[in-house]
Amino acid sequence: MSLVNVLSARKTYPLGDTWIEALRGVDLTIAEGEFVAVWGPSGSGKSTLCHLIGVIDQPTAGRVEFDGVDVLSLSDDARSDLRNRKIGFVFQNFNLVPVLSALENVQLPLQMLGVTDSGSRKLALEMLEKVGLADHASHWPKKLSGGQRQRVAIARALINRPVVIVADEPTANLDSENAQRIIDLMRSLNREFRTSFVFSTHDERLLASVDRKVHLQDGLITEDVRVTPA
Amino acid sequence: MNWFVFAARNLLRNRRRSAVTILAAAFGFAAVNVFGGFTAYMFDNLRDGFIYAGGNGHLQVYRTGYKENATTDPGGYLVPGDVYDRLTHLPEKDDRILLVAGTMELTGQLDAGDRANIFVAKAFQPSHRDVFFKESKTLGRGASFLDTGDSLSDENPNEIGIAHGVERILGLGLESDVALMARTVDGQINVVDAVVRNTFASPSSELDEKLIVLPLKLAQDLVQTEGVGRIAILLKHRHDLPAVEQALREFLEAEGGGYEVKRWDEESELYQLTKKMFNMIFGIVFFILIVIVSMSVMNTMAMAIIERTTEIGTLRALGLRRAGVIQLFAMEGTLIGIGGAMAGLLLSVIVWATIKVQAPMWTPPTIGRKVPLEIQLVPEYLLMTSVFLIVLTLAAAILPARKASSQGIVEALGHV
């Protein structure tokens, strides 16, 4: 079943007197449980595509459907709720809230849903355990290494059991060893929870374990290959 | 963790900035309350000065036209003796009324043998004056203007008090014999003898060489009447004023009408003017508070919002609604307001306690002698300023937060 449908999506940015076409008509369908890598050179439009899939931005032309619903037809609040319940986000710079502990960062999406502190605490601890950081629950983000921060961010993205997690260059700020660990972690969580993952990267070495490789170049998908699981 | 804890921790991110903002709010709070407390004390003093020390009572009764014609035709506008007599029996029937005190203002000539000068006299029953002083709360019991000599008494109706200026220019002293000369109500010239019993400092320098006080009985003898000029009505409790005022009007209407019943605040011009002036100053202080606090909170919030743009983008990407962002910053503003109100309360209490302990002396314009300065802690003011401060900081936070919440998520995330 398809979760996200990107249909003839275009995105243009004004640049001085002209326009930059970040996406020039992209069609992409993400199905349940898929583990997708969007790869391509810098400036090819990976981030822009991730923003559209994550419903934090809208196409200039074309459509993005989530569960068959055109996200443009939704109000801002409805889009916020959609992100909260159905989409998880992992950022290149981890983007943990510095005044919240690792545990509290993971609790955040539940807190937005209105779950009580005691209710969300247990779930968040379980999720931290899944990413191997249960013993770091009370740590402040600044006391954690880059790899640990990104694992907290993944736990945070997963806490509301979204149907898809969007990760824009989740490994760009990590060394290659930690980068591979993050991809492996996402892969195992993808298998465990059946959550779809879409991550972008310009590092081809990280594509080994993916189901599907979407290659972007100059705002167009030049290649979309499914890899039969090894 | 809940949103309030989150908001509180956000304030602690930049402790110095938050502390300065809270202090600004606290100073504003304290400024308003200390000034408001001083104003309240001033108003109470002015009020009691007029009602008690001035012997004017809570209500004044006089014949219509008395004020306008008292100097040219004093006899023509007196409250007749029988009406006054019936009024003096009111306290027996109406226990809200403590005292009905007739007074008279008159002018004439004061003869000291070889020298003479015109006088302006206030006449009252000496025992009435004692009641006024005894009832006075702000001025201390038994306070009076007496400087030397003894107070006047009902038993000795021929004894008078004179201002220092009168004493000086007529070469008088205690026990001096004088003669008072004035026109009677029928237009005749009449003279009575009197003895100087005390001297006092006149509340106004203009009157210093003319002012004397004398028992009502002597004044009535001098102008040959049983009537009185003004009647001061002293109540037991100020809150009965409107009801008693109404009752008095009805009573006087039954007496044939043609009387004025005035409340103390209508009669005291000084109170009115001072109140107007202080209210204006208070308004200015309040306005300054609003400007300083709101600008300072808005500035703090605007800076916090700029610093935390990426974080706002992150929270929005995680699914926080626009309203949620506004709420978060509103909470932070509210916490500043609460902190400011609490620190301001503390500051106000410290100023209040310092003034209470130090008790600096000053001379209020109405009393003409030194009294300890006080400020009051007015609970209504404290409560109102607290509520106002919190609402103000809340509003000052919401304005920039609204803007922050409506920016694009991608732009916010890309912010560095």
Ligand SMILES: Nc1ncnc2c1ncn2[C@@H]1O[C@H](COP(=O)(O)OP(=O)(O)OP(=O)(O)O)[C@@H](O)[C@H]1O
């Ligand atoms: N806000 C913007 N304003 C103007 N141009 C933009 C904006 N965002 C992206 N672009 C342009 O759109 C194109 C695609 O950008 P995008 O960030 O999607 O690429 P990317 O593949 O993620 O690149 P990178 O690997 O550097 O992150 C680029 O040419 C970029 O300069």
Ligand SMILES: [Mg+2]
């Ligand atoms: Mg990018």
